[in-house]
Structure formats: structure tokens, C-alpha cells
Amino acid sequence: MGKFRLDPLMLKLIATVLLASFFPARGHFVDFFEWLTTAAIALLFFMHGAKLSKEKIIAGGGHWRLHLWVMFSTFVIFPALGMLLVWWHPLPLSTEIYTGFMYLCILPATVQSSIxxxxxxxxxxxxxxxxxxxxxxxxxxVSPLLVGLLMNVNSDAATGNFEQIGKIMLQLLVPFIVGHISRRWIGEWVERNRKLIGQTDQASILLVVYSAFSEAVVNGIWTRVGVSTLLWIVVGSLVLLFLILAINLAAARLFGFNRADEITILFCGSKKSLANGVPMANILFPSSAVGIIVLPLMIFHQVQLMVCSMLAQRYKKSGEKLAAQSAAAGKPLVESQK
Structure with missing residues (x-):
């Protein structure tokens, strides 16, 4: 069944990690890849800004109850679950891996796959x-501030100070705003070349992962992370994802959201962004720590895609059944979804 296949990005991530493991960047190549990675991240967020139209912002902006819950799920419930995981320490994992889990819990939602x-x-x-x-x-x-508030890291790591937020704004937010302003001139080209822009997104992420894992390999990551550790990270990711899905589903029904909004809450409130998380980690953490810290995020990314893809298929089939029943009964589908 195709449902359980690794998505193409994950296959590329695995290939990039293997490349960095056998051929890590050293010497002058480190500076070159650092410059190239910074440029690629800026381009990535420039394109994100150029893709987002004002019409889409206005169309969805009025649904404040839904947005409020999604933000609450992303930046309050998820970090609370991360803190519980770190405090409880239920899995045989190192402190660095738990730091990685805490980091993924404070990240924003992913955009493309959620939509x-x-x-x-x-x-x-x-x-x-x-x-x-x-x-x-x-x-x-919010994420850099939560890193400083919630994560027990050393003084060389993230502290949520203004300098780090300034770096993130310069590398991520400023290109995003410039891209959105430029949309009036390049908007049509962006719409025609969404596939090319998607490839740019992936290339940026892969560059950051290669640089991070090159540094991690040089510092001996694979002497600290074995197959059993990777399997336990998968288990932790599954538990975390099922908990947040259950909480969001219960909240959507408790607060009386209709079926369409319930779906939106589930898929927007349960995701964590690899596209934001990897570049941000590159700024917030020492280069020697980035590789192992983003490892849980990379695995959680694949787990969330697989599980949520199956969940989306179930909703699609049940929606088709509801539509057929409504058509047979002569009732509008909108009424049947409430």
C-alpha cells in the first residue's frame, strides 16, 4: 500500500544525512556552505512571502476562534507536552535527544502539508x-522566546535574547516581508512556477541539514546515536502525535466546531515545521549541537506526514459518504457537517 511509503523529501533527507556522514564538509568548505545555507534560507522565506496572497489572508482571517485554538495548541499545549516528556523521561534516550523533542514542540506549524x-x-x-x-x-x-524560557541548555545555546531574535528576523522575517511586497510584480510567475519553488524549498532544507550533520559527524554524532535510539525516537514521535491529535479532536468537538473546521484544527494544530525548525536551529544552537537536536524533528516530520495522510484519507472517505447520504436525503451537505 502506498500509504506507508516514505515521502520524497524524507528520502532526500536520509540521502543527505548519509552524504554528510561519509563526506562531511571540512576546512574552507564549512565557510562556503555556511554562506550558501544563509542565502538559501533567505530565498526560501522570500518565496514563502511571495506565495501568500492578501486574498487568502482576508478569506481565512475572520475565523478567530479556530485560529486562537490552533495557536494555543501549537505554542502552549505542544510545549507543555514537551515539558512533560522531558520531566517524565519515559524513554531510554539521552538528554540531547530530549532537548531535540523539546525543541520540536516549540516550533510553529508547517504550512504546505497542513493546507x-x-x-x-x-x-x-x-x-x-x-x-x-x-x-x-x-x-x-515566539519560538526563540520559548527556547529561552523552557529549554535547559548551556550558556552557549539558545537564550531567547534580542540578538538571536534579530538574526532570525533578518534571515527569515525580512525576506518573507520583502517577498510578500514583491508579489505584485512576481506573483504571476510564482503561481506558474510553484513546482520550481517547491524544489527551492527542499534544496534549502537539504543544504541546512547537510551543514548541520557535517558538523555533527565531525563531533561524533554516530558514536552517540544508534539504531535503538532512532527506534525510540519514532516511538516518542508517535506518542506525541497521537496525544496532540486526541486533544485537538476533543477540543474541536467540545467547542462545537463543524466538521470542516475540526479537520483544519486537527491538521494545523498537530504539525511542526521542518522548513522553519532546521534553519532556526542553525541560528539558535551551537553548530556542534544542531545535528542531534534536529534529529527528532526530522523523524517526527515523517511520522506526522504518514499518520496524518492516513487520517486525511479517512476523512475524505467519510466526507464522500456524508455527501452521498445528504444527496439521497435531499439535504445540503453544509447542514450535515454541523
């Missing part, structure tokens, strides 16, 4: 666009 899965499942796409995009932007400010 794509919401659309597939029959959710409120306009609200998903607005909510996921707002989460991504808010994460530029």
Missing part, C-alpha cells in the same frame, strides 16, 4: 492557509 492535508480531507482550506501562515510568522518571535 494540503486539510484540502484532501475536505476541511476549511481558507482558514488553514491563514492559520498555518500566521503560525509560521508568529513562530519567528
Amino acid at each position: 494540503a492535508l486539510t484540502s484532501l480531507a475536505g476541511g476549511n482550506v481558507a482558514a488553514a492557509v491563514c492559520s498555518a501562515s500566521a503560525s509560521s510568522l508568529l513562530g519567528v518571535f
